Amino acid sequence: MSSENNPLLQDWQTPYGLPPFDQILPEHFSPAFATAILLHLDELNTLAAQTSLPDFANTVESFANAGLLLARIQGVFENLTASETSPALEAIELTLAPQLAAHRNAVYQQDGVFIRLDALYQQRRDLGLNTEKMRLLERIHLDFVRNGAKLSGEPRLRFAAIVAELATLCTQFAQNVRSDEAEYRLVLNHENDLAGLPDSIKSSAKQAAADRGVDGYVITLSRSSVVPFLTYSSRRDLREVAHKAWKARGENAGNADNRPIAPRILALRLEQSQLLGYANFADYALSDRMAGTPQAALDLLQKVWTPALKRVLEEQADLQTLAAELGEPLDIQPWDWFYLAEQQRLARFDLDDAEIKPYFALENMIAAAFDCAHRLFGLSFKERFDVPLYHPDARLWEVSRQGAVIGLFIGDNFSRTSKQGGAWMHEFRSQSRSEGQRIVPIVINNNNFSKAPAGQATLLSFDDVRTLFHEFGHGLHGLLSDVEYRQLAGPAVARDYVELPSQLYENWAEQDEVLKKHALHIETGAAIPDALLAKIKNARFFNQGFETVRYLGSALLDLQIHLDLSSDVNDISAFEAATLKKIGLPKAVGINHRLPHFGHIFASDGYAAGYYVYMWAEVLEADAFDAFIESGNPFDPATAERLYQHIYSVGNSVDPAQSYLAFRGHTADVGPLLGKRGLN
C-alpha cells in the first residue's frame, strides 16, 4: 500500500488534527508503523552524524522532536487496541509488540546520539539551561541509561533480546485477560436466578444479553457487571459461580492461561535489572520514582496494613453476627462479603443504592465534573457532534480556557466486549509548544459503566461517580498541561505522583454544593435531599477495612514478587497463596487483583512493582485536599490557583516533591490518609 492511500501517513485535515477515524482501517497500521520507524531512525542518524559540537538545540531538542509521526500513529493504535479492538487489531498488536521493542532498543542504543547527549549531560550545569530544559536533558539521558545505553557487547545484545521478549509476553498476558473477560457469560434464565437484584442491574444484564445475542440476562466479568451482581444477588450458589469465574481470569487451562507467562516475565525483568546493576526489578523500578526504594514503599504499606487488618477483622465479626441473623452460613466466603456488607449497609445506614442511583445519572455527573473544572480552573466544555470518532459511544468536547481552545476531551464511558476492563486516561496527543504556539492535547477517558437500554438514562453508583471524577482528574492533568516539551507534559510524571491529580479530583464529587446542584433525580429533577446526603456521608468509613486490605494485599504481592529472589515463582498461584497467608490476609476478604490477571503489573512495565503508587499518591492527595478544607471553601480561588500553578499545569517540568511543597508549604505524612479512610 502506498503512503498516498494510507491515512495514517498523511497530514490530517481534520479539526485540531484529530485522527481521521472513519478512514483508518486495521491494514493501515503495519505499513504505517514500518514507515514511521524508518523515519525516526533516519532522524536520529542525522542527529548523530552532525559535525557541529553538541548543544541543547541540535541534540536534546532534536531528539525530543524526533519520532513525531511514530508517536502519532502509536497514539491511535494504543487507544484502539484498548477500547475498540478486533481480532485483526489483536493479531497486528502481537506482531508489532516485538518490532516496537526492537525499535526502542535501536533508539536507546544509538551510540552516536548517546555520546552527544552524555557530553551535554556531563557539562549540564554550565549550559545556562532553565529548569524545564534541564529536566528534559536529565530525563532523556536517564531514559538512555535505563534502557541499556551504557552496556556493550554481549550484555547489550542480551538486554535488547529481553526487551523484545517482554513486549510479546506482556501483550499476550493482556490479551488473555481480555479474552477471558469477553468470553465469559453467566446466563440467568429463570426468574429466581434474579433474586435480590434491583431493576437497574436487571436492565443492564438484559442489555448485556441482547448485545451478545442471548435470551434472558447475562452477567459478565466486567467489574461493573459482576460486582453489582455479587453485591445484590441473594443466590449464594450463583454468587459463588460468578465470583470464582471472576477470580479465575487468566488462570484457566487452555490458550488464555497466564500462569506460564507471568513467571517468564518475572525472570526476564530480574535479569534485565541485574544487567543494569540493580539487585532486582523492584530496586530498578523504584529508583525512578518518588519513593526511591522498595523499602520506602513497603514502609508506607505497612503503616496502613496494621490498622486496616485490625479494622477488617472487626468488620468480619460484624458480618458474622449479621449472617447469623439472616440464617446465612457463618463461614463467610469471598463471594459472601459484598452481599453481606450491602445488607449491613442497608440496615445500619438505611442506605440503598436503588434509592441513590436515580440521583446519579451519567449525564448529570459529566456536567458536575465539568462544572468543578470550570469553578477551579476556568474551563468551559463544548460538545462537538460533527467529527467522526472510532465508536458511536465516544463523545468529543472542545475545552476552552480564557477564550481559547486548550485541548480536546473524548469521553468513552460504556463497557463493551471490544474494550478492556477498568477505567483509564490516555492521550492521542500530548500538550507541547511549537515555536511558542500551543499544540493542544487530545485526551481520552475510558470507563466501563453498564449502558442502560436505549431510551433510558445510564445511572451510576457512587463508586462509579468517583471513578468518573478520578479519570477526569487525569484528563485535567493532560488538558491543563502547559509545558514546552511533550516528554514532560501532564501525566508524564513519576508513576507514584501521577495518581495525585486524579485521586485529588475525587474529593469534589463528594462536596455537598456540587451534589445539591448536579445530583438531580432522573424522573422528578429534584435535588438530592439533605437526609440522603447525610446518609452517604455517615456511611463513608463503612467497609473501609475491606477496601484497604484488598488493595494492600495486591500491592504487597506486587512488591514482594518483584523483590523476592529466593522464592520459586514458577507457580504464581502458589506464591500468591503463601504470601497472603504470611501477611495474615483473611480468606473471606480476598484481594483486588490476583496475579494471573494482574494487568497493572504484567500487561506492561508501567505499574510493575508499582501498584503501591495509589496509596503513595493518596498520602499527598489527602493532605492536599486539606488545603481547601483549611480555607473553608472547596473552590477557594487562591488555593485553586496554586493547584493549577504547581500541580495540574507543570507536568514533569519541575521536580514533583518541589511542586508539592510549593503548593502546600509542607511535605505530607500518612496522618490525613488514615483519617480519610477512618483508620486512625
Ligand SMILES: [Zn+2]
Ligand atoms: Zn488513576
